[in-house]
Amino acid sequence: MNGLLFRVLLGLCLLNVGCDAEQVPSDAGADGAISDDGGLGPDAAPHDAGPIDAGPPPEPEPDTELGDASEERWVFMQSHLHTTGFHTCADEPTMPTGPEADCYTSEGITAFLAEALERDARDMIITDHNNIDAWFDPAFAPLADAAMSRYATPLRGTEWSSRDGHMTLLFPTEVVSDNMAAITNGWVFAAGNLVPVSGASDYQMTIDSVHAAGGLAIINHPELLIHAFPEDSLDADGVEVGIPPNPLDDVGGGAVSAHSAAEARRFWQRRLTSGQRLTGTAGADHHHGGGDIPGLESPTFGLAVNLIRVDPELPDTEDVAAALADPDTTIDQRTAIVIDAVRRGHVMIVEDEDAARVFVGADVDGDGRFHDARAGDCVRDAGDEMRVRVRIDNPSSSFGSSHYNLEVWTDADDADPEWFVEVDYDDGFPVDSRYELDESDPFAITITLPVFPAERRFVRFVLVRDVLGPINDTEVVTNPIYYGDWAEECAGAAPLF
Structure with a gap:
């Protein structure tokens, strides 16, 4: 059969106008290539595959409250976890030497999983500096509690570490067989943690390569004084905005504070106002066992942790014995x-498992339900305005303060919230012309926002305690709802309903 006839038949099949499998020639490969006559080869120009089957329609929008446990499943995940506190492998990833040359510890893996079980977390992203050796240790496996009622899972990551920026890279499976292969692929910065990058292309090539493997790239501590990231997302999927104080931010001699977290959130805000969609995440940056830099054994939990929303359609082994x-x-x-939750932006950063929650949803079609878009989602057709419901769940007093401040961050300012309101721990939201109160729930409000289809707009929320003193005054950080003309930036965004 000649190449022209094959292309005609293939085109008819793709357009669903009818053909049997027998009509496709047996000498065509899986990619449609015919090796004997120069027909469709692997280097041929792409053809129009015709209409794409969009699959079944989305689930009907539920008539439930935001955060309803019967309808939504949220689980804790922690990221940015080092099984060793020593930096020999970070600095010399190709030839670590000396008494602290181990790039990971088996004990560190197990300790993180045990702590996850204590704090009701499901997943722990292991991110040793410039190294993936932990992946191949027998301890790198799900760990169950004594009652075999639940388990915690280590996830395959690494922290790509240069003298400049750092990134958490998360991989969908065991994509390579050893650390040298990771170095070859650029998933480890071979020059090491003491060498600056040659330019933004070093980050970009790594991010592109990780994406090609089906993985994620998250910018770590973007404003850390000696490990800052460029003023661009460079197509990364996320950025750490819930992070602990870092002693490396104290090189000027000032008091260690939440400076790095506050600056990280400002970095994120600048990316958002510049039109870059980027998921905000938490990262512990915990170095197990202390190590060679005092102060890096920050708490794994207690300052910020990721609360992610699970897509119920994704496979998940619930039986503990089967999982192990x-x-x-x-x-x-x-x-x-x-990966699905981070790509969609379905991440809420909370202080710990007992902290408050802030659930956000948009009513785009005017039916009084607020599941058309949730935090992280993109709104494409909203008419002239949309209504956004904000609901605080599990409010509780702390540190002697009488109220939270709920900050409303939008595209209007790249450094400060557009406005904030005091929320009493006992009485909830006060009367205010900027929103509608919910008569049945004092901790829920509805905001009406104008929509300008040609502009890139967003709204997100931060809940802070109005009190001086604690290392961390931030209770909750939500991801944005994006609306307007975000175009290709919204690729991959999809509400669950």
Whole structure:
């Protein structure tokens, strides 16, 4: 059969106008290539595949409250976890030497999983500096509690570490067999943690390569004084905005504070106002066992943790014995859940498992339900305005303060919230012309926002305690709802309903 006839038949099949499998020639490969006559080869120009099957329609929008546990599943995940506190492998990833040359510790893996079980977390992204050796240790497997009622899972990551920026890279499966292959692929910065990058292309090539492998790239501590990231997302998927104080931010001699977290959130705000969609995440940056830099054994939990919303359609082994019996499948499943949540922006950063929650949803079609878009989602057709519901769940007093401040961040300012309101721990929201109160729930309000289809706009929320003193005064950070003309930036965004 000649190449022209094959292309005609293939085009008819793709356009669903009818053809049997027998009509496709047996000498065509999986990519449509015919090796004997120069027909469709692997280097041929792409053809128009015709209409794309969009699959089944989305689930009907539920008539439930935002955060309803019967309708939504949220789980804790922690990121940016080092199984060792020493930096020999970070600095010399190709030839670590000396008494602290181990690039990871088996004990660190197990300790993180045990702590996850204590704090009700499901997933722990292991991110040793410039190294993936931990992936291949027998301890890198799901760990169950004593009652075999639940388990925690390590996820395959690394922290790409240069003298400049750092990134958490998360991979969907065991994509390479050893650390040298990771170095070859650029997933480890071979020059090491003491060498600056040659330019933004070093980050970009790594991010592109990780995406090609189906993984994620998250910018770590973007404003850390000696490890800052460029003023661009460079197509990364997320950025750490819930992070602990870092002693490396104290090089000027000032008091260690939440400076790095506050600056990280300002970095994020600048990316958003410049029109870059970027998921905000938490990262512990915990170095197990202390190590060679005092102060880096920051708390794994207690300052900021990721609360992610799970897509119920994704595979997830609930049976604990089955999950432990097939660790590779379990790790891959849990990784797919985390990657999906971060890509969609379905991440809420909360202080700890007992902290308040802030659930956000938009009513675009005017039906009085607020699941048309949730935090992280993109609104494409909203008419002239949309209504956004904000609901605080599990409010509780702390540090002697009488109220929270709920900050409303929009595209109007790249450094400060557009406005904020005091929310009493006991009485909830006060009367205010900027929103509608919910008569049945004192901790819920509805805001009406104008929509300008040709502009890139967003709204997000931060809940802080109005009190001086604690290292961390931030209770909750939500991801934005994006609306207007975000175009290709919204690729991959999809509400669950």
